[in-house]
Amino acid sequence: xxxxxxxxxxxxxxxxxxxxxxxxxxxxxxxxxxxxxxxxxxxxxxxxxxxxxxxxxxxxxxxxxxxxxxxxxxxxxxxxxxxxxxxxxxxxxxxxxxxxxxxxxxxxxxxxxxxxxxxxxxxxxxxxxxxxxxxxxxxxxxxxxxxxxxxxxxxxxxxxxxxxxxxxxxxxxxxxxxxxxxxxxxxxxxxxxxxxxxxxxxxxxxxxxxxxxxxxxxxxxxxxxxxxxxxxxxxxxxxxxxxxxxxxxxxxxxxxxxxxxxxxxxxxxxxxxxxxxxxxxxxxxxxxxxxxxxxxxxxxxxxxxxxxxxxxxxxxxxxxxxxxxxxxxxxxxxxxxxxxxxxxxxxxxxxxxxxxxxxxxxxxxxxxxxxxxxxxxxxxxxxxxxxxxxxxxxxxxxxxxxxxxxxxxxxxxxxxxxxxxxxxxxxxxxxxxxxxxxxxxxxxxxxxxxxxxxxxxxxxxxxxxxxxxxxxxxxxxxxxxxxxxxxxxxxxxxxxxxxxxxxxxxxxxxxxxxxxxxxxxxxxxxxxxxxxxxxxxxxxxxxxxxxxxxxxxxxxxxxxxxxxxxxxxxxxx
Amino acid sequence: xxxxxxxxxxxxxxxxxxxxxxxxxxxxxxxxxxxxxxxxxxxxxxxxxxxxxxxxxxxxxxxxxxxxxxxxxxxxxxxxxxxxxxxxxxxxxxxxxxxxxxxxxxxxxxxxxxxxxxxxxxxxxxxxxxxxxxxxxxxxxxxxxxxxxxxxxxxxxxxxxxxxxxxxxxxxxxxxxxx
Numbered sequence: 202x203x204x205x206x207x208x209x210x211x212x213x214x215x216x217x218x219x220x221x222x223x224x225x226x227x228x229x230x231x232x233x234x235x236x237x238x239x240x241x242x243x244x245x246x247x248x249x250x251x252x253x254x255x256x257x258x259x260x261x262x263x264x265x266x267x268x269x270x271x272x273x274x275x276x277x278x279x280x281x282x283x284x285x286x287x288x289x290x291x292x293x294x295x296x297x298x299x300x301x302x303x304x305x306x307x308x309x310x311x312x313x314x315x316x317x318x319x320x321x322x323x324x325x326x327x328x329x330x331x332x333x334x335x336x337x338x339x340x341x342x343x344x345x346x347x348x349x350x351x352x353x354x355x356x357x358x359x360x361x362x363x364x365x366x367x368x369x370x371x372x373x374x375x376x377x378x379x380x381x382x383x384x385x386x387x388x389x390x391x392x393x394x395x396x397x398x399x400x401x402x403x404x405x406x407x408x409x410x411x412x413x414x415x416x417x418x419x420x421x422x423x424x425x426x427x428x429x430x431x432x433x434x435x436x437x438x439x440x441x442x443x444x445x446x447x448x449x450x451x452x453x454x455x456x457x458x459x460x461x462x463x464x465x466x467x468x469x470x471x472x473x474x475x476x477x478x479x480x481x482x483x484x485x486x487x488x489x490x491x492x493x494x495x496x497x498x499x500x501x502x503x504x505x506x507x508x509x510x511x512x513x514x515x516x517x518x519x520x521x522x523x524x525x526x527x528x529x530x531x532x533x534x535x536x537x538x539x540x541x542x543x544x545x546x547x548x549x550x551x552x553x554x555x556x557x558x559x560x561x562x563x564x565x566x567x568x569x570x571x572x573x574x575x576x577x578x579x580x581x582x583x584x585x586x587x588x589x590x591x592x593x594x595x596x597x598x599x600x601x602x603x604x605x606x607x608x609x610x611x612x613x614x615x616x617x618x619x620x621x622x623x624x625x626x627x628x629x630x631x632x633x634x635x636x637x638x639x640x641x642x643x644x645x646x647x648x649x650x651x652x653x654x655x656x657x658x659x660x661x662x663x664x665x666x667x668x669x670x671x672x673x674x675x676x677x678x679x680x681x682x683x684x685x686x687x688x689x690x691x692x693x694x695x696x697x698x699x700x701x702x703x704x705x706x707x708x709x710x711x712x713x714x715x716x717x718x719x720x721x722x723x724x725x726x727x728x729x730x731x732x733x734x735x736x737x738x739x740x741x742x743x744x745x746x747x748x749x750x751x752x753x754x755x756x757x758x759x760x761x762x763x764x765x766x767x768x769x770x771x772x773x774x
Numbered sequence: 775x776x777x778x779x780x781x782x783x784x785x786x787x788x789x790x791x792x793x794x795x796x797x798x799x800x801x802x803x804x805x806x807x808x809x810x811x812x813x814x815x816x817x818x819x820x821x822x823x824x825x826x827x828x829x830x831x832x833x834x835x836x837x838x839x840x841x842x843x844x845x846x847x848x849x850x851x852x853x854x855x856x857x858x859x860x861x862x863x864x865x866x867x868x869x870x871x872x873x874x875x876x877x878x879x880x881x882x883x884x885x886x887x888x889x890x891x892x893x894x895x896x897x898x899x900x901x902x903x904x905x906x907x908x909x910x911x912x913x914x915x916x917x918x919x920x921x922x923x924x925x926x927x928x929x930x931x932x933x934x935x936x937x938x939x940x941x942x943x944x945x946x947x948x949x950x951x952x953x
Binding site: 252254255256257258259261262264265417419420421425428554556592594595597598599602609611612613615616617619620623624 | 825913918938943948
């Protein structure tokens with residue numbers, strides 16, 4: 202692919218990291234701090250706190266995300282009649298920007314449990330599910346979970362509950378962020394039901410730390426970029442410091458499209474398009490001793506599949522056709538409790554209208570379910586997070602133009618609906634997370650019939666789900682609805698879903714002990730190479746029943762230590 | 775890198791800002807807008823039907839909804855969606871329906887007659903889409919930051935007790951400055 206006109210960077214790097222999100226940031230941080238020369242290739246631009254206005258149009262126009270017309274994905278989904286639909290989509294792009302999608306996460310952070318690392322031996326096989334134990338245990342990752350608490354900045358409070366995972370420290374380094382009055386109402390209701398509510402940890406600083414400001418409680422979190430720097434994005438928490446070492450160079454607008462390998466199968470360089478101002482998408486090449494892939498699960502698989510070489514006929518590490526396999530999302534569902542403020546006394550109504558502080562509650566009473574009548578024995582369950590969605594008032598207003606039957610409503614009737622929705626009700630949400638079991642029906646491949654703007658085949662993402670997931674999700678959604686009812690919500694409902702959680706994909710390059718059943722070794726090194734690592738969420742054989750971001754951060758810090766050991770002493774220049 | 779992006783202030787934003795700074799004064803609306811004077815009058819009347827003066831909060835004119843729409847129809851993304859052409863086309867359908875029903879232009883009808891004409895065109899798929907699209911832009915004029923030309927003096931936000939986030943977008947730092 203490299204042409205005569207390919208530009209070669211003059212600098213020599215010890216390590217080149219493709220992607221600057223939660224998987225790439227920790228490696229850049231650790232290696233540059235240790236004295237190594239680090240290059241980061243990031244497809245997006247560098248935007249920071251000064252750019253992150255609380256402007257609904259930024260998300261309506263997907264300003265910091267790749268565009269479907271330039272970089273489509275093909276999504277294959279199961280239909281009810283047993284056939285598959287195939288559509289072009291842009292929903293999987295989470296952040297085309299330095300720091301990646303971590304700029305736009307909500308930062309609801311949970312660790313996995315020790316049992317998540319040994320799902321197969323703990324709960325046994327499930328037919329048509331490719332469940333596997335991890336090649337490492339929780340105890341291997343625990344020090345890195347702790348490290349993330351400090352380095353990324355996690356606020357919270359440890360409250361003992363039956364499924365609290367083991368910790369090496371007594372509590373979080375930062376106290377919890379401010380809580381909305383609904384949290385008190387929630388605690389009372391959950392305890393009345395015999396449950397064990399606990400404050401949800403957040404990757405948000407509750408007090409200033411290391412040059413970053415504390416949360417400003419603007420009420421516009423989640424998909425809005427953080428203006429204060431309190432949100433623990435890879436950029437705010439890590440990459441600014443990397444650059445300050447003078448040993449980390451971040452190449453923005455650099456779209457990697459091929460990893461080159463030598464006749465031993467090892468990675469030697471990365472080809473990318475330089476899309477920076479005046480660069481005219483120039484093909485470029487960068488060399489490094491170690492190459493790290495962290496582009497988000499389906500894109501990391503796509504890059505390896507797009508990089509055949511002398512020793513890698515079907516893409517790097519694909520000798521046993523494991524690249525792109527066992528992709529997974531988060532199974533689960535959502536639910537709502539809606540309060541009619543006109544039915545509450547004025548102080549309760551005023552309390553529920555407050556915007557700024559967080560809900561910050563979770564339940565893990567059903568992380569393991571022992572309901573013989575429903576499931577025949579003990580199974581893996583999930584988590585319920587109680588959250589606020591980031592406000593999108595314009596979208597909310599636009600939805601109100603249609604009544605329950607889908608008929609347009611306008612005039613005074615429409616205005617009445619608006620007034621009632623915005624001033625007389627409050628909607629509180631819960632999200633259920635449980636395992637999306639890996640199957641042969643959920644994977645990534647290349648679609649040679651469709652190219653991105655640079656002419657490379659796009660990723661085709663097949664997202665079949667296992668019926669077991671839906672059964673578990675429905676079970677837990679019902680529990681969440683019961684909590685909303687107990688809280689006194691005037692209407693409440695919930696739904697399990699089978700559609701992919703586009704912002705929470707993982708797997709595709711799972712790690713394992715054996716090359717014939719995994720893509721990476723226990724150190725997340727691509728099988729068949731000595732120096733090519735994958736540090737995003739692709740490595741996970743299963744996602745746990747939580748959002749995976751804390752685990753991705755932790756594992757990337759773990760792999761950074763492995764890479765440091767492999768490189769030995771840094772050059773002293 | 776960022777400086778090079780923000781230095782290119784899009785023309786559309788200049789228009790939106792000009793309209794915002796001079797609401798209701800058509801003399802200040804720049805030339806070469808999508809809508810003719812007649813179409814502008816018609817859409818103004820439709821918007822006042824969709825979002826009327828009824829004692830419950832601001833009406834469409836209070837929100838500067840027409841000027842907002844004219845600015846939005848010059849947004850490249852909305853042009854790519856075909857919105858300007860569709861909205862212009864819908865003006866003809868509406869007047870045709872007004873003529874067929876009452877032998878008069880839409881803007882000359884009583885409020886009740888106008889509502890009947892709107893209901894008539896809403897019974898067709900294209901007509902329903904047209905009203906839906908006008909309401910889409912109305913909700914933008916109602917709830918987006920005033921920097922985009924609607925929601926004058928935060929009338930929409932104040933009516934619906936909406937608390938905006940901070941910092942809010944400012945001239946030179948709107949979504950148009952990142953494209």
